[in-house]
Amino acid sequence: MKFLQEHSFHGSVKYLTMHEIKIAEDLAVIVLEAARNENLSEVTKVNVSFGQMVQIVPEIFEFAFRETVRNTIAEDCELIIEILKVKIKCSGCGGEFNIDKNNFICIECGSAEIEIIQGKELFVKSIEGE
Numbered sequence: 113m114k115f116l117q118e119h120s121f122h123g124s125v126k127y128l129t130m131h132e133i134k135i136a137e138d139l140a141v142i143v144l145e146a147a148r149n150e151n152l153s154e155v156t157k158v159n160v161s162f163g164q165m166v167q168i169v170p171e172i173f174e175f176a177f178r179e180t181v182r183n184t185i186a187e188d189c190e191l192i193i194e195i196l197k198v199k200i201k202c203s204g205c206g207g208e209f210n211i212d213k214n215n216f217i218c219i220e221c222g223s224a225e226i227e228i229i230q231g232k233e234l235f236v237k238s239i240e241g242e
């Protein structure tokens with residue numbers, strides 16, 4: 113069983129308006145390329161994380177991914193999708209919080225001077241195969 117390390121996807125914000133299909137195609141390219149580099153004959157499991165702001169619908173994404181990897185060595189792999197909550201850091205009081213969408217103010221001091229530290233990312237956590 114081989115286990116590959118984290119592969120960063122390119123960018124994040126530009127995907128906000130893109131469809132799941134485009135992201136699924138990019139993921140398939142990364143998975144198949146990694147599998148080829150490691151001489152895998154079958155990909156068994158793919159773990160991906162999406163920030164909540166990427167607005168992926170897991171069911172649609174999985175469907176798109178399945179279509180993309182059909183007839184490849186990743187065809188039967190298990191796809192695990194993790195959605196990361198939006199997390200902000202307040203410049204006023206330094207607090208870090210998970211927040212709900214569209215409520216970008218500090219829940220401690222009310223400051224709007226915040227930085228988004230999690231929620232826009234898109235990455236492959238691991239690719240497993242044999």
Ligand SMILES: [Zn+2]
Pocket residue numbers: 202203204205206207218219220221222223
């Ligand atoms: Zn604050």
